[in-house]
Amino acid sequence: GQQLNQSPQSMFIQEGEDVSMNCTSSSIFNTWLWYKQDPGEGPVLLIALYKAGELTSNGRLTAQFGITRKDSFLNISASIPSDVGIYFCAGLPPNFGNEKLTFGTGTRLTIIP
Amino acid sequence: KAGVTQTPRYLIKTRGQQVTLSCSPISGHRSVSWYQQTPGQGLQFLFEYFSETQRNKGNFPGRFSGRQFSNSRSEMNVSTLELGDSALYLCASSLDSGRGSLGYTFGSGTRLTVV
Numbered sequence: 001g002q003q004l005n006q007s008p009q010s011m012f013i014q015e016g017e018d019v020s021m022n023c024t025s026s027s028i029f030n031t032w033l034w035y036k037q038d039p040g041e042g043p044v045l046l047i048a049l050y051k052a053g054e055l056t057s058n059g060r061l062t063a064q065f066g067i068t069r070k071d072s073f074l075n076i077s078a079s080i081p082s083d084v085g086i087y088f089c090a091g092l093p094p095n096f097g098n099e100k101l102t103f104g105t106g107t108r109l110t111i112i113p
Numbered sequence: 114k115a116g117v118t119q120t121p122r123y124l125i126k127t128r129g130q131q132v133t134l135s136c137s138p139i140s141g142h143r144s145v146s147w148y149q150q151t152p153g154q155g156l157q158f159l160f161e162y163f164s165e166t167q168r169n170k171g172n173f174p175g176r177f178s179g180r181q182f183s184n185s186r187s188e189m190n191v192s193t194l195e196l197g198d199s200a201l202y203l204c205a206s207s208l209d210s211g212r213g214s215l216g217y218t219f220g221s222g223t224r225l226t227v228v
Contacts, residue, residue, distance in 0.1 A: 042220050100161060
């Protein structure tokens with residue numbers, strides 16, 4: 001099935017560093033979502049974006065809906081140990097009817113002590 | 114309120130067997146979607162059920178099937194298991210179908226290992 005290209009695949013950072021990741025698609029989306037998955041758990045929604053150009057924050061997390069509607073970015077500022085996990089973007093296409101989420105390939109974040 | 118409950122959490126099966134996984138959605142949620150998560154393929158959509166009807170289906174072979182009961186609980190079944198079916202199977206529930214999926218809540222998943 002269709003997938004979104006997410007980069008980087010993995011990141012190794014030190015506590016306190018800022019993190020940036022992005023998601024791109026060859027087709028446009030009407031909605032972008034960012035999820036975080038902890039080991040052994042299901043993904044949890046972090047941020048939802050509904051309009052091109054929209055910039056939304058949730059604590060230390062900030063996400064943007066690209067103006068082309070084909071990409072989205074997630075930034076984490078001042079990373080802490082609990083930020084470790086896999087981050088997924090997900091998009092909802094502009095089709096009427098039974099839309100379903102398409103997920104990115106994930107970015108694995110590791111914090112080096 | 115209770116979250117999405119998936120049972121069992123872990124399962125080991127041998128090739129050729131069949132397996133049934135269960136998902137109890139959040140109370141009041143009528144839509145249940147299933148995803149397969151593997152390291153190589155990421156999260157792949159299997160199917161969605163809403164009010165006991167399959168509303169959407171991903172690109173998986175017919176060995177993968179599901180159903181939803183009147184209380185919104187859902188089961189998925191995989192017959193004639195193959196090694197490649199080893200994965201984390203995630204269930205997500207939401208109030209409504211389609212754009213209601215924005216209210217997705219995922220369960221913790223069932224880790225299936227096929228040996």
